Amino acid sequence: MWKTDARQKKLLYSNAYLTNNIVLVAHANSHMKFDSLADLQGLLVGVLKDYEYDEKFMKNPRILKFQANRLTQNLIAVQQGKLDVAVADKRLALYELKHFMGNNRADFQFLPNPLSSRKLYIAAPKENSGSKALISKFNKGLAAIKKDGTYQKIINGYTF
Structure with a gap:
């Protein structure tokens, strides 16, 4: 928690006991970069319901957020071009890419700068x-x- x-x-x-690195997952063909919240303005960003994301990120009205129940839903939407990027705990994203996205792992990239890091x-x-x-x-x-x-x-x- x-x-x-x-x-x-x-x-x-x-x-x-652990640190969650909250990262942005984009399509592999995306040329998107992330250095600050301003880089997300006007983009459609996938988040998960009932997660406690960074307050500044959540309260920013210029970042359009799409809520899903499961990260896999957001990953599929990124793959299909329906979302610009998905927000995810990096460990969870790696797990879901491996177990649920199978051969499509190459369709995704992690943007280098985390949105946030939080201790668990x-x-x-x-x-x-x-x-x-x-x-x-x-x-x-x-x-x-x-x-x-x-x-x-x-x-x-x-x-x-």
Whole structure:
């Protein structure tokens, strides 16, 4: 879960265990570049429902956003020229391109600059009496697997 001000009022967070790089996925033939939000103005950008994207990006009225339930829907729309670009967590995009887009992987490119990078946490309700202990145990376990190399092996096993 990503941290937000609203969530922090109700939830306890672990130490970060991963960083999500939120990237732009364009058609391989696109000459689009991305250095700032201004580069997205007037474009049709695919996003996912119920994601907590960067606030400046979401509130920019000059960026036209198309909401989908699944990233694959947006990838297909990019491939067909119905969207200019899709916004995605890079790991999720790599997974979906490999597993759902099959031989069409070459139709896509990742623009080099991320839209944003956000740390990922586990969270538990503050009102739950066991939440502090749960978060503490997670943090200790995370530190242990990072120290012994298990964490990196897991990450490497899910790199596409």
